[in-house]
Amino acid sequence: MINKISKGFWKKTARIILRNRIIILLILLGITVFLAMQWKNMRFTFTEANLLPDHHPVNVEYNKFLDTFGEEGNLIIIAVKDSNLFTPENFNEWNKLSKQLQAKPEVDAVISTESLQKLVKNTEKHQFELEPLIKNELKNKAEVDSIKDELFLKLPFYESLLFNKKTHTIRTAIYIDKEIVNTSVRKDFVINDFEPLIDDFEAKTGLDVKVSGMPYIRTLNSQSIIDEISMFIGAALGVTSLIFFFFFRSFRATFISMIVVIIGVMWAFGILGLLHYEITVLTALIPPLIIVIGIPNCIFLINKYQQEVQKHGNQAKSLQRVISNVGNATLMTNITTAAGFATFIITESKLLKEFGIVASLNIFAIFVLSLLIIPIIYSFMPLPKTKHLKHLNTKWINTFVGWMENSVRNHRIAVFIISLIALIGSIIGIYQIRISGSLIEDMPQDAAFFDDIRFFEKEFDGILPVEIMVDTKRKNGVLKLTTLRRMEELETLIKEIPELSDPISVTNLVKYSKQAYYNGNPNYYQLPNNQENTFILSYAKKSANNADLLKSFVDSTGQIARITTFMQDIGTDKMEGIEADLWKKIHKVLPQDRYDVTLTGKALVFMKGTKYLVKNLVMSLALAIFLISLFMAYMFRSFKMIIVSLIPNILPLIITAGMMGFLGIPIKPSTILVFSVAFGISVDDTIHFLAKYRQELTKSHWNIRKSVYNALRETGVSMFYTSIVLFFGFSVFMLSSFGGTKALGGLVSFTLLIAMLANLILLPALLLALERNIANKQVLKKPNIDVLPKSSKE
Incomplete structure (x- = not known):
């Protein structure tokens, strides 16, 4: 009974298509124009792919950190490792570059040798003040050497932040305005303002500037995705059309197939715009994917048409059989293909869910387009010539x-x-398979910015931030000497982990305050004792500048502190081991009954996201096998x-x-x-x-x-x-x-x-x-x- 209904349905469908050719073409044209108008809503992603659902505990903790201390991924770093930097001309140009960057409205702050402030003690006012390291333009080599010596020998607070003491690498930290870091303004700034300034500096000095930091990496990464979309579409069209022509030896058949898949690509972009989805590294694959999946539809339909023509030479009968006989088979195969993609919809990852929705919709759309366009266009054309049917034998x-x-x-x-x-x-x-949760591994490894990432890993032990948030459970608990000593002990333990950089926290600032209290003597760059702490805090409380510095490390209530370290690009297994090691050290130093500690940061969030995604994708594959098994059971x-x-x-x-x-x-x-x-x-x-x-x-x-x-x-x-x-x-x-x-x-x-x-x-x-x-x-x-x-x- 079902078979009779199915056969009757497809015969009726064939008649409707062939009798209403003009109307159907006009409808398809209207839909294409409508979807083309939706292209304006397409947006390229300006944030990292968040692989975890919003309500996941890891995301909740990370968002809590962002609410307390603000966006962490707004730092761009530039560095030079070259002794020629320390000439008056080049060093002045380096400082000038910092001023030019600071003048840009998109830049919140620049920490560099040019803007570097020394913490000094004002005995008369009993407070700390900030004094610039460089007060005037440097005129000779002796002045440059003097600044260099003071930086490397007397200012340990800035070590790892602005310089590598061993290799004499100098770097500048540029903090992008947090309001624009996840918008298109960031891209415009990096491409139109930042890169030209770097290029100009390199041209004037002959020095090689290394650039890194998440805003910069994400911008160039996104640009690479955009550039590759057109390359993929062009390559997919070129390869599939050549193979198609090689098989069929017919310009006409090849041209018709290309029309089908090009319209399919237009629909794919239109659906992305209609749904207001961002173009990510995954959704960017959909347009070329539609070409690759659409061509087999065209092969089955055109092959069947030519087989029928070869049998009896009746065009109307051939076209009707193409629709009624192959239409059903093509529908079933497209359903199974779409099901493979649609299973991603059950994952709670927004990235995969959007990919699954758009891919499955477009696979069904390319089926409809091929089933309608190919028979209709052939109906207006003469029968294929004998030479077009040779490929059948x-x-x-x-x-x-x-x-x-x-x-x-x-x-x-x-x-x-x-x-x-x-x-x-x-x-x-x-x-022997391993799981990888690296933010960097999939980035273009032949790109200049990828080499720069490796440079910063070598010089400064990584660029991927790991944040430890310490809640003391009481107001102003962070600046208690017992808390500071526990934090310092934890930081010492963190330094023992080779994959992590030297941590930065409020302890560095307190140590610097003690050094300033003792007139800048670097031997006193250490936590104060109980007696010293009283005097130093009295100076610090009167210092507005000190409060500005403090807010980067401690929340407004003085209850929560952050310890920031940076991780190298390592595999998931190693990362999980480091996380476990960190927790052991944290629980050892900061008792759970006295401190609430959160371990977060982009590196860890991405690692957890990868593990979560792998688990969900295994489930989606299992679902795909189950669904297709049901389909087979229903068929056979x-x-x-x-x-x-x-x-x-x-x-x-x-x-x-x-x-x-x-x-x-x-x-x-x-x-x-x-x-x-x-x-x-x-x-x-x-x-x-x-x-x-x-x-x-x-x-x-x-x-x-x-x-x-x-x-x-x-x-x-x-x-x-x-x-x-x-x-x-x-x-x-x-x-x-x-x-x-x-x-x-x-x-x-x-x-x-x-x-x-x-x-x-x-x-x-x-x-x-x-x-x-x-x-x-x-x-x-x-x-x-x-x-x-x-x-x-x-």
């Missing part, structure tokens, strides 16, 4: 299909042995058939995971996507093959062997065509400068190639080996859905 394709048939017919044992060896080897490889009504159909689709995933382990490719947000994406696409081949196989069973009166070989010959060509398009289509992502996107492209391409071989060799071999238990009348006689309805005899 291409010798090398027939040779490939013959090789597959021979493998299934004569080498089934070898197929099973190779599959088993691959499975065992892959399981061994899986145990057999648990055994579900198992057989899943084997050639899960085996490629296991092989890919094993390869990742052997090649050292870590599990991270970008690479974990591979499995859901590849599974959703590869299962299409299984559906096509099994549907054709079931159809052949009916024709051959349940001759199983004959049906398997006929199905292999019938579907082999189309499956080979689409798999090659998908392989090279996803391979364009390997052009990316982002490690994650590159890995995604390579791994999906590899997985789909293995999946094609599994579906065309292993699946038929399994059907023949298990024919008595599975492939019988009872299992396949009355399917719920006829994916490939029998061609009518009309």
Whole structure:
């Protein structure tokens, strides 16, 4: 009954499409224009991808820190490691650069040698005052050397912040206005103001300026994403059109397919704008993804049209059969592909949820476009010429299909042995996979700013902030000497961890206050004793400047302090070990009954986000397998058939995971996507093959062997065509400068190639080996859905 309804529905659909061609084209044009008008709402992301849901405890703690101390990711750092900096001309230019940056409205503050303030004691007023290190322009080398000596030898407070004492690297800290750090204004400042000033300084002095800091890195990273979108779209169109033309040898067929996918890309951008979603490193992949997934739809539809024309030469009948026969199959395969992406919607990660929604919507949209546009355009054109149909009998394709048939017919044992060896080897490889939660690992490693990141890691022990927030549970509890000593003890323990930089906190300021009290003698850069503390605090309380310095380290009530350290770019395993080590040290020094301590910062938030995401993506993959299993069950009504159909689709995933382990490719947000994406696409081949196989069973009166070989010959060509398009289509992502996107492209391409071989060799071999238990009348006689309805005899 369902089959009759389905066949009737598709025949009616074919009539409606072909009888209302002009109206449908006008509707599609209207939708395209409407969605093109939504492009203005597209926004490129100006914040880091938050992989955790807003209500997650890690996010709650991080937001609590931001509420207390403000945005932490607003620091840009520039540095020079060159002895030629310490000449009067170059040093004055360095200080001039700081003044120019400070003059920009987007800059909140600049801490540099030019603006560096020394804390000095005013005995008459009994208070501390700030005195500039450099009062006038430096005129000779002796003055520069004097400033250099004072900086390196007498001002330990600024060590690690402004200089590396061992290598004499000098740096400047530029604090961007917190109000604009997550807006487009930041991008305009970095591209139009900041970079030209750096370039001008380098041209004048010949010095190499290293630049880092999250606002700068995020800006250039976002720009790289924007630049790559057009590259991906161009590469995907170029590669798929060349392959398509190579297979079909028809400019007309190639042109029609390109029209379909270009409109699909326009819709993809329009849907992003309509939903007001930001373009992130993931959603940027959707337009080229639509091209890669859309072309196989075009291959199936055009191939069927040309086959029908070759059979009887009747255009109207050919177009009607294209819609009624292939439309259903294409719908089913697009549903399974969309399901693979739609499973991301169940994750609580905003980043993945948006990616899943837009990708699944656009996959369905490209199906509708191909089903409507291809038959309608062909209906206005003359029948394909004989030369356009030659590819249907291409010798090398027939040779490939013959090789597959021979493998299934004569080498089934070898197929099973190779599959088993691959499975065992892959399981061994899986145990070698590591999880990576690095903020930096996926960034363009050939970019100049990536080299600068490594420079700062080497010179200043990292750029990824880790924040320890200490709540003393009482007003002004931070400045109690017992608290300061405990904090200093913790900081000493932190210095023992090689992956972390020297921490910065209020203890540094208190030590500096004692040094200033003793007339700047660096030997007194230490915490005061009880007696000294009384005198020093009396000076500090009268000093407005000291209060300004204090607010960077202590909240307004004096109850909560922060300890800031910076972490190197390390793997998740190491990061988790460091976090555990830190907590041990914290609990040892700051008893839980007296202090509430929070450990947060971008590095830790991203690590936790990666772990959370991996867990959610594993769940989404499991859901995709479950949903598609239900779909198979509904189609074939057999648990055994579900198992057989899943084997050639899960085996490629296991092989890919094993390869990742052997090649050292870590599990991270970008690479974990591979499995859901590849599974959703590869299962299409299984559906096509099994549907054709079931159809052949009916024709051959349940001759199983004959049906398997006929199905292999019938579907082999189309499956080979689409798999090659998908392989090279996803391979364009390997052009990316982002490690994650590159890995995604390579791994999906590899997985789909293995999946094609599994579906065309292993699946038929399994059907023949298990024919008595599975492939019988009872299992396949009355399917719920006829994916490939029998061609009518009309």
